[in-house]
Amino acid sequence: MGLIGGSVGLAARGAVGEILGVDRPEVLEEAASLGAVDRPSTLKEVREADLVVLAAPISRIRELLGKLSPARGLVTDVASTKTGIVREAERHGLRFVGGHPMAGSQLSGVANARPDLFRGARYFLTPTERTDPEAYREVSRFVQLLGAIPTAVAPEKHDLLMATLSHLPHLMAAALLKVASDISPEALSFAGPAFRDLTRVGSSNPSLWADILAENAPALGEALGAFAGAMAQLGSEIQDRRSMERRFREARRAYEALGGILVDRKGMSSAELAVPVENRPGVLAEVTTLLGSNSINILDLYVRHSNTERAALVLTLNSEDARRAQKLLREAGFGAELL
C-alpha cells in the first residue's frame, strides 16, 4: 500500500466492495487514516478476494505470486516490468493479467498517494496466449474504473519500450547529476530550469529503481548502447551548424509527437497556454480557481521549474477554453500566451 497501491485504493473507493490491505502495520494504519484501505488483512485472507492488485517492489511481487497461489479470484500487478512477473504468475497457475500504469512520481509511500493519479493515463495490460479473455476484460474494466486507459501490449514488447521510455531516462538523470556533482560541490546550486527538468527523476526511490533496472537489464543494455551511439554521433557533429540544426529540428518533431495524459479527446482539439507567474505561495490556486470557477477544465498542467522568483505554468486546455482562459487570466492581471 505505497504510492501506487494507495492510489489504487483511493481511486477505487466507493466503486468496489471492501478494500483490504496487506503491508506493514504502520503503513496500513496510515493507509486506513487516508481512506486508501478499509481494513488490514493477511495474504491468506486475500487469497479469497475477487481481485488482488500486487503493488510492492518487483522482487517482492515475484515472491508474493508464489505465496498467493492458489488464489480464488483474479490477480493483477502494477510493476514497471512485465516479462518475468507474467512468466512467474503463469508458472503458479494464477488467473493473472499483468498491468502497469504509466503514471507515478519520484515520490513514494502511501502519504503521497492520490485518487486522481491514474486519471487519463495510459495503463498497460500484458495478456499472453494463456490469458483468459474474460479475466482480461475484468481487469480492463477495473483500470477504467481507476480513470485510466487500458492498452494491451505483449510483456516482452512492453519491457523493450520501457527500457527506452522510462528506465533509460532514470539512468540519464542519475548520470547527469553525477557529472554535475563531480565538477564541484556547489555546481548544482547554479543549475537552471533545464537541468532541473532533466533530473527530477534522479530523486526517485533508490531501492525501487535498483529492482526495476536489474529486472530489465537486457533490454536496458540495448537502450544504453543506442543512447551512447546517439551521443557520440551528436558529439562528432557539434561544430557542424547545419547538421546540429537538422538534429534539433528532428528532435523538436519527435518531442511534438510525445504522448501525454490521454484524456478522452474524441473530436476535441487542445492548446497549450503558458502563464508566467511569480514563484510565491497561493499562485497556483489563484490560476486554477479562476479557471475552475468559470467552468474551464484543465486537461493537463506542468510547471516550468525555476529556482528564481518566477515560474511558468503550462496548461493544456481544449482550444475553445484556451482562448477564454487567456482573456480571463489577462483581465485578472496575469500574462497568458498561447503556445
Ligand SMILES: NC(=O)c1ccc[n+]([C@@H]2O[C@H](COP(=O)([O-])OP(=O)(O)OC[C@H]3O[C@@H](n4cnc5c(N)ncnc54)[C@H](O)[C@@H]3O)[C@@H](O)[C@H]2O)c1
Ligand atoms: N513510483 C512510480 O512512479 C511507479 C509507477 C508505476 C508503477 N510502479 C510500480 O509500482 C510498484 C510499487 O511502487 P511504489 O512507487 O508504490 O513504491 P512504494 O515504496 O511507495 O510502495 C511499495 C509498498 O510495498 C510494500 N511492500 C514491500 N514488500 C511487501 C510485501 N512483501 N508484501 C506487502 N507489501 C510489501 C512497502 O511496505 C510499501 O508500502 C513497483 O513495482 C513499481 O515498479 C511505480
Ligand SMILES: O=C(O)C(=O)C[C@]1(C(=O)O)C=C[C@@H](O)C=C1
Ligand atoms: O513521473 C515519474 O516520476 C515517473 O518516473 C513515472 C514513471 C515514468 O514515466 O518513468 C516511472 C515508472 C513507472 O513504471 C511509470 C512511470
